[in-house]
Amino acid sequence: MPEIPDPSPRSRSRPRTEAVVDLEAIRHNVALLSGSAAVSGAATMAVVKADAYGHGAAPVARAALDAGASWLGVCTLDEALQLRASGITAPVLSWLHLPDEDFAPAVAAGVDLSVSSVRHLAGVLDGARRAGRAARLHLKADTGLSRNGAPVAEWAALLDDVVTAAADGTAEVVAVWSHLAVADQPHHPVLDAQLARLTAAWQAARARGFTPLRHLANSAATMTRPDLHLDLVRPGIAVYGLDPLDRPVEESPLRPAMTFRARVVLVKRVPAGEGVSYGHEWTTPRETTLALVPAGYADGVPRRLNANGRMRVWLAGRSRPVVGRVCMDQVVVDCGDDAVAEGETAVLFGEGADGGPTAQEWATEAGTIHYEIATGVHGARVARTHVNGGG
Ligand SMILES: Cc1ncc(COP(=O)(O)O)c(C=O)c1O
Numbered sequence: 001m002p003e004i005p006d007p008s009p010r011s012r013s014r015p016r017t018e019a020v021v022d023l024e025a026i027r028h029n030v031a032l033l034s035g036s037a038a039v040s041g042a043a044t045m046a047v048v049k050a051d052a053y054g055h056g057a058a059p060v061a062r063a064a065l066d067a068g069a070s071w072l073g074v075c076t077l078d079e080a081l082q083l084r085a086s087g088i089t090a091p092v093l094s095w096l097h098l099p100d101e102d103f104a105p106a107v108a109a110g111v112d113l114s115v116s117s118v119r120h121l122a123g124v125l126d127g128a129r130r131a132g133r134a135a136r137l138h139l140k141a142d143t144g145l146s147r148n149g150a151p152v153a154e155w156a157a158l159l160d161d162v163v164t165a166a167a168d169g170t171a172e173v174v175a176v177w178s179h180l181a182v183a184d185q186p187h188h189p190v191l192d193a194q195l196a197r198l199t200a201a202w203q204a205a206r207a208r209g210f211t212p213l214r215h216l217a218n219s220a221a222t223m224t225r226p227d228l229h230l231d232l233v234r235p236g237i238a239v240y241g242l243d244p245l246d247r248p249v250e251e252s253p254l255r256p257a258m259t260f261r262a263r264v265v266l267v268k269r270v271p272a273g274e275g276v277s278y279g280h281e282w283t284t285p286r287e288t289t290l291a292l293v294p295a296g297y298a299d300g301v302p303r304r305l306n307a308n309g310r311m312r313v314w315l316a317g318r319s320r321p322v323v324g325r326v327c328m329d330q331v332v333v334d335c336g337d338d339a340v341a342e343g344e345t346a347v348l349f350g351e352g353a354d355g356g357p358t359a360q361e362w363a364t365e366a367g368t369i370h371y372e373i374a375t376g377v378h379g380a381r382v383a384r385t386h387v388n389g390g391g
Helices: 023-039 049-054 057-066 077-085 104-108 118-131 152-167 189-207 219-224 359-366 370-376
Strands: 017-022 043-047 071-074 092-094 112-115 135-140 171-177 213-215 258-263 266-270 288-293 312-315 318-323 331-334 345-349 383-387
Touching: 017 023, 023 043, 023 057, 023 219, 023 383, 043 057, 049 057, 049 077, 049 370, 057 071, 057 077, 071 077, 077 092, 077 104, 104 118, 112 118, 112 171, 118 135, 118 152, 118 171, 135 152, 152 171, 152 189, 171 189, 189 213, 288 312, 288 318, 288 345, 312 331, 345 359, 359 370
Parallel strands: 017 383, 043 071, 071 092, 092 112, 112 135, 135 171, 171 213
Antiparallel strands: 017 258, 258 345, 266 288, 288 331, 312 318, 312 345, 318 331
């Protein structure tokens, strides 16, 4: 198993609060996902929106492409153009736009664009004319999520305009696609209903003479529903090793890629009966050693982890409870009578090997999903380090 380097605890150059992203874990997860997609004859789009779910878009994209993904998926034009600016030439799909955004730079950069309405199509075509190049379209059908995508009633009108655009060379149709509403319940009947609606929308496009790809599956469907793989799967959360079915790390084939860690800034002995952190929600039951760890809710530690015992860190060889309230910048760890050094590393969450804390555990304790935990670890004070980058 690749090691995450942890140089001397005293090293001055080490960040105090750090998200370490193991690109070997990204490659492991993508190889697994793209391997199962390939069995169905499907290609894999690694979803790297929101700065790769907080893991760093360009390095993650490169690792994913190395490991078997052939497409990248993002939410915004800026995210797509940033991938291009970092030298990535693989197909990139961008899917959440205003109709009046400036699409010309994205078309010029060969970014595939999702359209969900005739208004969005008009905006994209305007960009294509200005770029002097045909826009590559993924026509999004709303098959039951009622979020983005054209509703059934507007599909024919959208296709009419696409036919005109294709005829005059301003657009080509790459795909018809949609997004699942309840993929985390693999046998929910809505999944089948969405497939049927997507297939009807795709057939309508074929009836107009197009030969589009069809794509629908996110991570959960990639891992549980090969019949939904179609031409292309779009896993996001599983790329990062967070299990879309919420299986505990020891039961999941995925490997969490992010380790969130911070170095102890202060260690001190405190007598029995002292209140700890704001509101004095915890009082030392005995004389004890407290370690102050510089990561708080401004850095991505959910304040909802407040209740004592709901949060733990891995510090000085074992798991230890965070006591008292989570603050903006810091948490307090009860170390009992153990020797803990200033500068030592506390792992807030990571791969979960040896029973250490995980993002999944935070999500459960905070009443949220691990997507929110991973994307929440960011900000000016959290250094992001990529390890095991390979070639
Ligand atoms: C359109 C679309 N496709 C795929 C994904 C990836 O989903 P997941 O992270 O559940 O695999 C997302 C993420 O929300 C998305 O918005």
